[in-house]
Amino acid sequence: MDKALIPKETPKFAVVGHPNKGKSSIVAALAQDDTVAISNVPGTTHEQKSYPLQVDGRVIYELIDTPGFQRARGVLEWLKSHDVSAAKRPEVVRKFIETHRDDPRYHDEIELLKPIMQGAGIIYVVDASKPYGEEYEAQMEILQWTGQPSMALLNHIDEDDYASEWKPALNQYFKSIRTFNPMRTDTAQQIAILESMAQLREEWTAQIKESIQLFEQYQHQKIRQSAEVITALIVTALGYREKLTIKGEEATQQEKEEIRKRYEQKLRQLEAESHAKIERIWNHAHLEVDEAPLLFEGMDLFSESSADIFGLTRKEMMLTAATTGAVTGAGIDLLFAGHTLFVGGAIGAVVGGVGAYFGFDELSNVKVLGQKLGKRYLQVGPMGNRNFPYILLGRALYLVTKLASRSHARREPLALTPDTRFKEEWLDEERQKRLEKYHKAFRSDKEIESEVFEAYSQLLQETIESII
Numbered sequence: 001m002d003k004a005l006i007p008k009e010t011p012k013f014a015v016v017g018h019p020n021k022g023k024s025s026i027v028a029a030l031a032q033d034d035t036v037a038i039s040n041v042p043g044t045t046h047e048q049k050s051y052p053l054q055v056d057g058r059v060i061y062e063l064i065d066t067p068g069f070q071r072a073r074g075v076l077e078w079l080k081s082h083d084v085s086a087a088k089r090p091e092v093v094r095k096f097i098e099t100h101r102d103d104p105r106y107h108d109e110i111e112l113l114k115p116i117m118q119g120a121g122i123i124y125v126v127d128a129s130k131p132y133g134e135e136y137e138a139q140m141e142i143l144q145w146t147g148q149p150s151m152a153l154l155n156h157i158d159e160d161d162y163a164s165e166w167k168p169a170l171n172q173y174f175k176s177i178r179t180f181n182p183m184r185t186d187t188a189q190q191i192a193i194l195e196s197m198a199q200l201r202e203e204w205t206a207q208i209k210e211s212i213q214l215f216e217q218y219q220h221q222k223i224r225q226s227a228e229v230i231t232a233l234i235v236t237a238l239g240y241r242e243k244l245t246i247k248g249e250e251a252t253q254q255e256k257e258e259i260r261k262r263y264e265q266k267l268r269q270l271e272a273e274s275h276a277k278i279e280r281i282w283n284h285a286h287l288e289v290d291e292a293p294l295l296f297e298g299m300d301l302f303s304e305s306s307a308d309i310f311g312l313t314r315k316e317m318m319l320t321a322a323t324t325g326a327v328t329g330a331g332i333d334l335l336f337a338g339h340t341l342f343v344g345g346a347i348g349a350v351v352g353g354v355g356a357y358f359g360f361d362e363l364s365n366v367k368v369l370g371q372k373l374g375k376r377y378l379q380v381g382p383m384g385n386r387n388f389p390y391i392l393l394g395r396a397l398y399l400v401t402k403l404a405s406r407s408h409a410r411r412e413p414l415a416l417t418p419d420t421r422f423k424e425e426w427l428d429e430e431r432q433k434r435l436e437k438y439h440k441a442f443r444s445d446k447e448i449e450s451e452v453f454e455a456y457s458q459l460l461q462e463t464i465e466s467i468i
């Protein structure tokens, strides 16, 4: 074996098999890469392509997606016509590649054999929901001729199970056989596959064992980073102020509408940016997410029921309001009165002067600020609505749980259909009390200290860990 061709650092695995058996899906799942081309049209992949799994900037292994076998019998015949001792068989395979380099008939076979002959381990994929057939034997024999270490993966594209037919045949060619479902994201399954991959080549064992640990850390890293992004979102969104210069002494209806529109747009933009970041953290940057827009109507606590499924109901808010002293006697009366102050009310009731405050729990403070040069500004923010942070949190945490359980082999859009039970999953009384204290601080004018930021992020990290 040509020593220079054996990669020292990164273990590499070529995922090979018949067309349309889930090779690309398995590459996507094991490399956690949502860019892998997956299609139910056989013969979509024509070139080999490598997908490294990176953790903390370090490549822990590489999966190589390959075209499926097209003319396995022809290749095997050629190899056999050059029959030599077993030790020389890999050389014959190499010779086949050289001889047919420009032969379009064997393009796909050459593409899939190249990475193997350059030292990649073999992962042979079969669809065990279909019966075994002799046509696979030529493929398995060719792989044997390469002399490279190999394992077989049983995928089940449909419900049926012919694994017991497949196993006796596969056992003759492969060191290990495992069942793998690329549509599931389950760390135990991934680690079991990694354990088998580690056995393929002695030089890789230690390294892949180490990567198993990295793999577990990787999950924590993604949770931690998600918590940090959500924390930044909550802090920024709650404290955000939108300003608008007004022409007269009082804001016109048009100006009020304008600032309201800008303020809401900005908050939506902050949320969208954070969600995009979270999608990148989970390697789902190319995912199409169908998500209900962030609405501001009916968000206030005075409406009969929270308009947003992620928001707290009046009753739930009462729970913390009473215990954290967030609500005074008048506020409690208002909570029970069932008024809707926000729609039209909050923005409409603009009053002059700094520090003007109206209503109890309007969406946000709206002020007209006087300036030295006689100019006047309309200002909205920081966010006064006590429900708003819970809605932002609920939406972001819901996204995280969906991404964490989403296989990178799936290509259909992710429909974030709100689930009424989700709130119960992540928010209990105790957690709500802890969150409420932070939200109060985030709404204030004071700068948020990094310890407070970290403590909140830690609280979110624990929350995420408890729900995924």
Ligand SMILES: Nc1nc2c(ncn2[C@@H]2O[C@H](COP(=O)(O)OP(=O)(O)O)[C@@H](O)[C@H]2O)c(=O)[nH]1
Binding pocket: 018, 019, 020, 021, 022, 023, 024, 025, 026, 037, 038, 039, 040, 041, 042, 043, 044, 045, 068, 155, 156, 157, 158, 181, 182, 183
């Ligand atoms: N339900 C289901 N579909 C699968 C599974 N594996 C692959 N598929 C689908 O089968 C088709 C072929 O998959 P692909 O990974 O492109 O196969 P390849 O041609 O061997 O690379 C795609 O439509 C996949 O979504 C599986 O385990 N379950």
Ligand SMILES: [Mg+2]
Binding pocket: 023, 024, 025, 037, 038, 039, 044, 045, 065, 066
């Ligand atoms: Mg493919």
